[in-house]
Amino acid sequence: MKRPEKDIIGALFWLAVGVGYAVGALRLNPGTLRNPGPGFLPLVMALLLICFSLFLVVRELFKPESFLRGIRWKNQLLIVASVALYGFVLDLIGFLFSTFILMFVLFGLRFSGKKKWLTVFLFAAATALAGWLVFSVVLKVPFPRARFMALWR
Numbered sequence: 001m002k003r004p005e006k007d008i009i010g011a012l013f014w015l016a017v018g019v020g021y022a023v024g025a026l027r028l029n030p031g032t033l034r035n036p037g038p039g040f041l042p043l044v045m046a047l048l049l050i051c052f053s054l055f056l057v058v059r060e061l062f063k064p065e066s067f068l069r070g071i072r073w074k075n076q077l078l079i080v081a082s083v084a085l086y087g088f089v090l091d092l093i094g095f096l097f098s099t100f101i102l103m104f105v106l107f108g109l110r111f112s113g114k115k116k117w118l119t120v121f122l123f124a125a126a127t128a129l130a131g132w133l134v135f136s137v138v139l140k141v142p143f144p145r146a147r148f149m150a151l152w153r
Contacts, residue, residue: 094146
């Protein structure tokens with residue numbers, strides 16, 4: 001199967017994600033250009049995602065080839081399920097561990113080879129640690145306390 005045939009399914013998925021984020025950003029009060037509110041940046045990112053997705057959908061719809069043939073549905077469903085599960089697990093075990101688990105699953109679907117699991121582990125750990133350092137340490141974004149970890153105190 002040719003790569004462009006897969007693009008329309010991914011574009012439709014990201015279009016739906018963009019619309020969902022745009023709705024959420026509007027609920028956060030985006031404000032104005034002169035006085036941006038907390039939903040301003042998420043709204044801009046969502047609108048960019050929607051524009052790029054629409055561009056891909058339109059481009060692929062004008063091709064005569066079938067786009068549903070040969071898609072690895074198992075991988076696509078695992079990605080969607082792991083991202084959805086991430087939202088639930090984040091509050092239970094915290095940002096660092098839940099992000100590591102999500103990245104481990106996503107990199108596990110991506111990499112192959114002799115040292116696949118070592119590479120997956122290292123990339124997942126580096127991604128989770130980098131995210132924690134950027135958001136928690138540098139930007140001082142307060143993360144919710146992990147409910148599961150509070151049981152041990």
